Amino acid sequence: MECPGIDAEMPMKTSLLSSLLTAVVLGFVSLFAEEVATPRLPEVPYPDGYRSWRFISSVVLPPKPTAVNRHSDDANIVAPHGLIHNVYANEKALEGYRTGHFPEGAVLIADWFVLEPVGPELGQGQRKSVNVMVRDAHYTTTGGWGFEDFDQDSHTTRNVAQNAVKACFECHRRAKDHEYVFSALKN
Numbered sequence: 001m002e003c004p005g006i007d008a009e010m011p012m013k014t015s016l017l018s019s020l021l022t023a024v025v026l027g028f029v030s031l032f033a034e035e036v037a038t039p040r041l042p043e044v045p046y047p048d049g050y051r052s053w054r055f056i057s058s059v060v061l062p063p064k065p066t067a068v069n070r071h072s073d074d075a076n077i078v079a080p081h082g083l084i085h086n087v088y089a090n091e092k093a094l095e096g097y098r099t100g101h102f103p104e105g106a107v108l109i110a111d112w113f114v115l116e117p118v119g120p121e122l123g124q125g126q127r128k129s130v131n132v133m134v135r136d137a138h139y140t141t142t143g144g145w146g147f148e149d150f151d152q153d154s155h156t157t158r159n160v161a162q163n164a165v166k167a168c169f170e171c172h173r174r175a176k177d178h179e180y181v182f183s184a185l186k187n
Contacts (some may be wrong), residue, residue: 082115
């Protein structure tokens with residue numbers, strides 16, 4: 001029997017609306033809970049004055065020969081394909097090199113430059129980027145290191161940001177036995 005003024009589909013509409021509201025509320029709660037559970041990591045700061053820190057080493061990644069000159073002499077190598085980076089360390093990082101354990105606050109820099117022809121030689125050209133590694137226990141997914149890559153001469157343009165696992169750490173994993181550091185202190 002139907003009652004006048006009452007929609008027969010009303011209980012179903014109410015149930016559907018209730019389910020939809022519950023899903024929306026649960027969605028917001030889960031987003032909020034995820035945000036609280038995974039706090040944003042601190043940004044790796046630009047290392048002002050790092051060129052006055054201890055120089056550790058330089059590494060040259062040779063230019064790749066072009067298909068045309070692959071078997072010719074080195075004077076025909078296309079230089080812009082090559083890179084050089086200079087590694088610098090702050091005092092805490094020096095302690096890490098000496099003891100084998102890098103303490104909180106250790107900072108390592110790889111200052112990358114393009115190799116350019118200078119007469120018959122290759123020389124340091126324009127800066128490509130400044131890579132920074134900061135020892136900080138907040139970075140649990142990257143072995144206790146924060147990573148950043150500052151673009152060219154910029155102190156603010158970041159190439160890595162929250163993508164450190166893919167952009168940096170996957171490679172640095174190979175140096176796990178040396179606390180994820182590739183370079184070594186030379187006498």
